[in-house]
Amino acid sequence: MIQLFIDREEELQFLEERFKSGSPELVVMYGRRRIGKTELVARFMEGKASVYFLVDRRPERELLLELRTKMASALPKLSCKLVPLGIISKKALKLSRSRL
Numbered sequence: 001m002i003q004l005f006i007d008r009e010e011e012l013q014f015l016e017e018r019f020k021s022g023s024p025e026l027v028v029m030y031g032r033r034r035i036g037k038t039e040l041v042a043r044f045m046e047g048k049a050s051v052y053f054l055v056d057r058r059p060e061r062e063l064l065l066e067l068r069t070k071m072a073s074a075l076p077k078l079s080c081k082l083v084p085l086g087i088i089s090k091k092a093l094k095l096s097r098s099r100l
Contacts, residue, residue: 005039015044049074
């Protein structure tokens with residue numbers, strides 16, 4: 001079945017404005033299943049240095065390993081040291097709890 005991507009100019013424009021704002025931005029996207037959220041993000045990311053990472057129900061450690069791998073491959077020109085996952089996870093947990 002062919003799915004059309006239509007009538008999303010307003011949403012794409014909104015994402016572009018957030019992207020070009022020069023400030024850190026967080027955009028939360030939610031909605032019913034099968035309405036094009038993933039395709040909207042994919043279209044927005046075209047031509048931009050970006051990493052798409054979908055979190056599913058796998059264990060946290062497995063997800064972190066995959067995210068770390070994707071981030072490392074997306075940032076090959078930066079000399080970055082890979083931090084052991086336990087440290088990342090503990091720091092992230094501490095940070096998320098401190099913001100509650």
